Amino acid sequence: MSPARLIGYVVVLFVGLSTNAALANSGTVTGCVLYQEQRHECDTTFGTYHSVCGPNGPLRPFKNARVAVENAGGTAGSGVTDANGCFSISWNDIWCFGYPCSETLRVYTEATGKYSVTDPSGFLYSFTKTVALSPATSAGDVSVGSSDQVQVYATANEFWSRIVSKSPRLASEMTSVTINARTSDGSGSALDWNWVRVVDTDGTNRPMTAVAHELGHATTFHAMRKSTNRPPWDCDFSHTWAKVMDCENIASHEAYADFWAVAWGYAKTATSPRFGGSGGTAVEAVVATCTTAGSGWLQEGCIASALWDIYDRRVVGGTDDDPIDQNQTSITVEDFVSAFGGLPYTTPGCDARPDRCVAEDQRNANNHWDFKYGFFCGLDDNGIGGQLIGQVQSIFIQDGISGGGEEPFLPQQGCGIP
Numbered sequence: 401m402s403p404a405r406l407i408g409y410v411v412v413l414f415v416g417l418s419t420n421a422a423l424a425n426s427g428t429v430t431g432c433v434l435y436q437e438q439r440h441e442c443d444t445t446f447g448t449y450h451s452v453c454g455p456n457g458p459l460r461p462f463k464n465a466r467v468a469v470e471n472a473g474g475t476a477g478s479g480v481t482d483a484n485g486c487f488s489i490s491w492n493d494i495w496c497f498g499y500p501c502s503e504t505l506r507v508y509t510e511a512t513g514k515y516s517v518t519d520p521s522g523f524l525y526s527f528t529k530t531v532a533l534s535p536a537t538s539a540g541d542v543s544v545g546s547s548d549q550v551q552v553y554a555t556a557n558e559f560w561s562r563i564v565s566k567s568p569r570l571a572s573e574m575t576s577v578t579i580n581a582r583t584s585d586g587s588g589s590a591l592d593w594n595w596v597r598v599v600d601t602d603g604t605n606r607p608m609t610a611v612a613h614e615l616g617h618a619t620t621f622h623a624m625r626k627s628t629n630r631p632p633w634d635c636d637f638s639h640t641w642a643k644v645m646d647c648e649n650i651a652s653h654e655a656y657a658d659f660w661a662v663a664w665g666y667a668k669t670a671t672s673p674r675f676g677g678s679g680g681t682a683v684e685a686v687v688a689t690c691t692t693a694g695s696g697w698l699q700e701g702c703i704a705s706a707l708w709d710i711y712d713r714r715v716v717g718g719t720d721d722d723p724i725d726q727n728q729t730s731i732t733v734e735d736f737v738s739a740f741g742g743l744p745y746t747t748p749g750c751d752a753r754p755d756r757c758v759a760e761d762q763r764n765a766n767n768h769w770d771f772k773y774g775f776f777c778g779l780d781d782n783g784i785g786g787q788l789i790g791q792v793q794s795i796f797i798q799d800g801i802s803g804g805g806e807e808p809f810l811p812q813q814g815c816g817i818p
């Protein structure tokens with residue numbers, strides 16, 4: 401065979417191979433990922449976001465989750481589920497030379513750019529379905545079931561939708577939170593602004609009082625631009641809604657987390673929001689000791705009630721039970737982020753004296769007076785803080801938190817560390 405003819409054969413051979421490969425190794429696969437609702441702490445009163453729940457709730461879309469087409473050679477394509485839980489993935493498998501290509505669809509408990517739900521060691525959970533792919537394949541429904549980690553994922557997704565995405569600053573800065581689900585520790589915790597832990601079964605049983613609460617800590621830290629909170633070691637860390645704490649710092653931070661958790665569970669027009677759903681505690685029915693025992697500022701429930709009263713706009717069925725924001729929707733999630741972020745991070749002597757700054761860490765650090773300062777000064781730009789600060793004080797009095805250890809903030813002191 402002459403060299404010229406040999407080259408001709410080689411060319412023909414390559415054309416044939418590349419044609420087969422182009423036909424046989426790529427395509428598009430569509431489908432929808434669903435989970436089964438199992439979460440408790442639901443409620444049926446007006447304004448709840450969580451009215452139908454476990455133990456055998458409806459199938460719901462598994463939103464914003466990363467989905468990959470995988471095989472022995474690695475990842476052949478990936479996509480993200482939309483608001484309906486559906487995906488469309490272009491895939492390309494160089495090792496498949498004829499249809500159908502046998503692949504694995506893998507759904508990860510990860511919302512890229514937002515959060516990921518991992519096991520206690522930090523590894524992502526995932527769910528798989530084997531599929532035989534043609535150039536265009538509908539994979540149908542992919543179920544991720546109803547495990548506890550799936551319920552954690554669902555709550556986190558709603559938390560981002562209802563709270564984080566409503567604040568431009570949170571949305572741009574709260575982009576990589578790791579949630580360890582199913583830990584075996586005694587209680588949940590927020591170790592820092594990007595790392596929270598949720599005890600096994602709490603994803604199912606306590607979406608508001610555990611999952612959203614811990615995410616609420618992370619949210620407060622991001623709003624304050626404070627990576628974590630370090631109160632004195634001898635403060636009592638165990639807490640409940642009505643417990644009188646020994647450190648305002650802890651009562652306040654727990655109340656801040658409670659507030660975000662309630663905002664996850666209810667619209668601001670809700671008639672009777674409860675921390676923990678219908679079986680929990682009425683947020684606006686102030687615990688008697690808030691106003692009678694003279695220690696409301698040491699009780700997270702009293703502080704959380706005040707925060708909700710500042711945030712809410714309860715107009716259905718009558719007037720609100722607080723004097724603020726009756727005729728406007730001006731107090732938004734972003735306003736709360738601005739209020740928490742209204743404190744300067746640090747100033748000379750911040751850690752050594754009970755001043756108003758984010759970095760302080762004494763027993764009454766970051767307390768409700770600091771919030772009032774942040775509300776006045778952090779919302780100064782649009783005038784809201786100055787306009788409504790008198791009504792914030794009225795709510796502090798109504799909810800029994802107008803005392804406390806750190807110096808009360810008075811607007812005439814102005815913005816800037818006194």
Ligand SMILES: [Zn+2]
Binds near residue numbers: 613614617653654657
């Ligand atoms: Zn907490």
